[in-house]
Amino acid sequence: MAVPKELLYSKEHEWVKTEGDTFRVGITHFAQSELGDIVFVELPEVGDELTVDQPFGSVESVKTVSELYAPISGKVVEVNQDLNDNPEFVNESPYEKAWMIVIQPSDKDQLDKLMNAEQYQQMINEE
DSSP states (O other): OOOOTTOEEOTTSEEEEEETTEEEEEEOHHHHHHHOSEEEEEOOOTTOEEOTTSEEEEEEESSOEEEEEOSSOEEEEEEOTHHHHOTTHHHHOTTTTTOOEEEEESOGGGGGGSBOHHHHHHHHHHO
């Protein structure tokens, strides 16, 4: 199962990619495989303020609806509108096409609470 080494991970199965002063966020390959076929993605609006560990949207699969949790606090500066018409991207390409939001962080120190790839791999192996 893909766990890219350059990303950081939350305990709620979101990934975070550092891009200068902003952070691109999506859900992991493990999360999408557990959910099954994704049929709908609900995301916040550009300008929304997110609080770490609080819900910011949801993904709906044929099996269930699962909330998305902010891995870091900050303002949403970009939203992946392609997911409105192509929610299947979450299953097909969780780390490329299916990024969900870009956050301008309010507290970069929160990144220290995220896991590296090795720590995340260990966590999902235990689940």
